[in-house]
Amino acid sequence: MIEKSAVLIAVGDELILGLKKEANAYWLSRELVLHGYDVVALEVIGDDEEVLVDLLNRWAGKVTLIVISGGLGPTHDDRTREALAKFLNLPLVRDDEAYDQIIARYPLESRENLERSREKQASMPKGARPIHNPLGSALGFAITVKETEIFALPGVPEEFKAMAKHLLDSLEKEALLHFALCKVIGWPEVQLKDRIADIVQRYPANIMFLPEPNVVTVAIRGSESLVSSLQAEIRGILENDVLPEGVDNLEEAIINLASKLDINIAFAESCTGGMVGESITKVPGASSVFVGSAVCYSNQAKETVLGVPKEVIEKIGAVSEECALAMARGAANLFETDCSASITGIAGPSGGSLHKPVGTVCFAVTCLQNHRTWTRHLQGDREMIRLWSNNIALEAVWRELKKLDGKRRSEGSN
CATH class of the missing domain: 3.40.980.10 (MoaB/Mog-like domain)
Known part of the structure; x- marks a missing residue:
């Protein structure tokens, strides 16, 4: 036995x-x-x-x-x-x-x-x-x-x-075994394995990779001293991409950081259909920073609710960085927030074209006076594309808040 x-x-x-x-x-x-x-x-x-x-x-x-x-x-x-x-x-x-x-x-x-x-x-x-x-x-x-x-x-x-x-x-807890989780944001699993390959080669039995859309959890197990040492080493290598210790998910990280900075947040969603707003309100304390999410699925809703110019949709298209930026700015104006993010794309299985195939998703994030737009070509079924889109938008907000936090800390130390 x-x-x-x-x-x-x-x-x-x-x-x-x-x-x-x-x-x-x-x-x-x-x-x-x-x-x-x-x-x-x-x-x-x-x-x-x-x-x-x-x-x-x-x-x-x-x-x-x-x-x-x-x-x-x-x-x-x-x-x-x-x-x-x-x-x-x-x-x-x-x-x-x-x-x-x-x-x-x-x-x-x-x-x-x-x-x-x-x-x-x-x-x-x-x-x-x-x-x-x-x-x-x-x-x-x-x-x-x-x-x-x-x-x-x-x-x-x-x-x-x-x-x-x-x-x-009724079981005695094993004092010699400990666990730690490093949640790494925005890294493909293959690239992450390459980045910390030296650690994996030294301790192959102590490191596990648990991938999900736009997040890879590196699980570490072993003695207390080994876990602590490996966790510190991984966090040192991936300092800007790991969630704070004790934080379970991006939503919690965003709420904690926005609360610290006294920043409020809103979203504008098309293909995700409210998924981002739902995910962030699952975390207790969301009401302290999250104002709302405008789900504008149709072009008419994008125009009337978010103020997206009609010519942007007619000449460039609803799935475009120009539309995404107008949506993000519209959400910030609608909800009177400091920071906003938007998602507009083609989740499929139909609706794609040669120039904009299924999985084409455009994003924008605005935070105070700064803004950024980008496009991703995502793989998977409809639900997987929506989930990836959700997590990519959350990552963008998190990184903007991190930049703002770093700037304020730098200014405070001068």
């Missing part, structure tokens, strides 16, 4: 069919790694008893921990209990006392439906230990077989996390 090893299994037809993204196993994997566990496999399967039984036969006795997410609900396709009972060759028995504790949380009008689910949701393999669900009605349970601890938890993310903490609290 591999010491301090784990396998995580996510169950659900909706995961296999792509109707829902799996998040539970990925979240728990990182938590277990921080506790010193070697997560040897993440398995995503449908609601199939036989497949789950096969996986349990494969891993039980080989790893110290198996955690199953999903398949504990009241419907016909929730088969995790039955699969575990079949694997263990044990009957399912009801734990009414444990289920009563769950029902007691609910108002009287909800208890009738919960009682109808008792036969299913209160059942677990004989000898299993119940795990209380503080947020939902599905009872979790744990059982030991072949020296492997098996935990079965509901798949609803909030419930899974709350109940998984019961497991994590």
Whole structure:
């Protein structure tokens, strides 16, 4: 048996069919790694008893921990209990006392439906230990077989996390393993790997690259001293392109910096359709600096709401740097802000031409008296082009604020 090893299994037809993204196993994997566990496999399967039984036969006795997410609900396709009972060759028995504790949380009008689910949701393999669900009605349970601890938890993310903490609290955190994340903005993954190739060659097992549109997260793991040293080295090389330590995303970095500078922000969006405004308002405190985002999809809206000159659209086109600049200035005037950015482009799948193919996106950013325009030719499907556009616009605002911050600090030191 591999010491301090784990396998995580996510169950659900909706995961296999792509109707829902799996998040539970990925979240728990990182938590277990921080506790010193070697997560040897993440398995995503449908609601199939036989497949789950096969996986349990494969891993039980080989790893110290198996955690199953999903398949504990009241419907016909929730088969995790039955699969575990079949694997263990044990009957399912009801734990009414444990289920009563769950029902007691609910108002009287909800208890009738919960009682109808008792036969299913209160059942677990004989000898299993119940795990209380503080947020939902599905009872979790744990059982030991072949020296492997098996935990079965509901798949609803909030419930899974709350109940998984019961497991994590029982584990001793590995003091020798630490993590740090450097979020690098605006670098293609290949170029970034080349830029810090020396570090990667020296510590290949300690560096991981996690790319997403316009952002690459460099994950560092190892002893506390090694992580601290590598993080400082990477930040030294990429000083102007790494988010501040403790900042999770561009939106948060923008809000923090704009608040510090007492700068307010607005956006003008066409092909992103409000995505930028949505992303920045996800961060608490956005209202202190973010005024609004004008979603002007049609040419008429660009003209009437943002004041884009009609001749710009007719002679040069809505997808042009000239239009982008007029949109950014229009947003700054409309919302009376110091800083604004705009996006106008062709996200596809149709609408492109020989001179302006799908993926052509024009941007502009204005900050006080400064402005800049540029064009990118982005790849991917419609959603990927929109997401890239969102992150590129946010990067532009962040960099303008950084320039302004540097200027003010320089002036203050003189």
